[in-house]
Amino acid sequence: MRVVDIRIYPVKSGAGCPVPEATVEPWGLAGDRRWAVVDEAGDNLWLGEYPRMASVRAQNVDGGGLLLSAPGLPDLQVPPAAGEPVPVGFTGLDRAIPAGDEAHAWFTRLLGRTARLVWLDDPHRRTIDPAHGGLPGEVVSFAWDAPLLLTSAASLRVLDEQIGGDTPLDMARFRPNAVIDGAAPYAEDSWTDVRIGEVDFRVSELCDRCAVTTIDPVTLVKGKEPLRTLAKHRRWDGKTWFGIRLVPRNPGRLRLGDPVTVTSDGQG
Known part of the structure; x- marks a missing residue:
């Protein structure tokens, strides 16, 4: 098993940026989801409700700040944020x-x-x-529930076969930080600890999937897949599941081609 894709999302709900390697910090990949877009009350403006967020291309700028681009808008250089804190409505974070x-x-x-x-x-x-x-002591950026999300190319191939469409789904729908290949389909369901390159991770939970996955990352059009098919084959506890959430046990670097080793498997 090896890592075949690494992505960071400088702005939560924005498009992912493929990178050849990234630093793993306690709260996730360096530069991943440190920015978010909120309404006047400080609540997150969710991609599932605002699909145009997926059209935002953001680049982290050396020294802080962002370079933003999106179709129909001028590019914008955003300087490092330096104002007084404002209220926000994220779980575990109020400002x-x-x-x-x-x-x-x-x-x-x-x-x-x-x-x-x-x-x-x-x-x-x-x-x-x-x-x-x-x-206790585990921390996270603006990502929803864990520092990293990992998905499997083999699992997506099976899902594509089950859907039976003419065009395979883009893995970008699932917004992973790391994609692996070489494992059996859905083998990741049973993992409890995994080593990727030089970094050990704890699997905190399987990833339940929401309406964000039904948005085509190119056209921004909502459809019924993959949730319709996941509901037929991957539904339990009232949710549909695809991918696993990871918490790093040590800092290090994540690189394309890194070997992936399962160090503990819940199946025993």
Whole structure:
């Protein structure tokens, strides 16, 4: 088994950026989901409700800040956020640092509603929700429930066969940080500990899937797949499942081609 794709998402709900390698920090990959877009009350503007978020291409800039681009909007250089904290409504986090007015106006124009861009200055301030497998001292960025999401190319191939469409699904629908190949389909369901290259990870939970996966990352059009087919084959506890959430046990580097070793398997 090896890593065949690595992606970071500088802005939560924005498009992923493929990278050849990334630093693994306690809260996730360096530069991953340190920015998020919220409404005037500080609640996250969710990709499932605002598909145009998936059109946002963001690049982390040396020294902090972002370079933003999206179809129909001018590119925008966002300086490092340095204002006073504002309230936000993320589980385990009540405040974040706002970007400048230009960034707020850019996202407001993109989404057609009042929006603000905020930055998580210190991910140590946000702990992983125990309801999603978090243990004391474990922290996370603006990602939903764990520092990293891993998916399997073999599992997607089986899902594509079950759907039976003419065009395979783009793995980008599932928004993983790392994609592996070489495992049996859905073998990852039973993993409890895994080593990727030089980094050991704990599997905090399987990943339940939502309506975000039904948005085509290119056309931004919503459909019924893959949730319809996942509901037929991968539904239990009232949810559908694809991928696993990981918590790093040590820092290190994640690289394309890294070997993947299962160090503990829940099947015994």
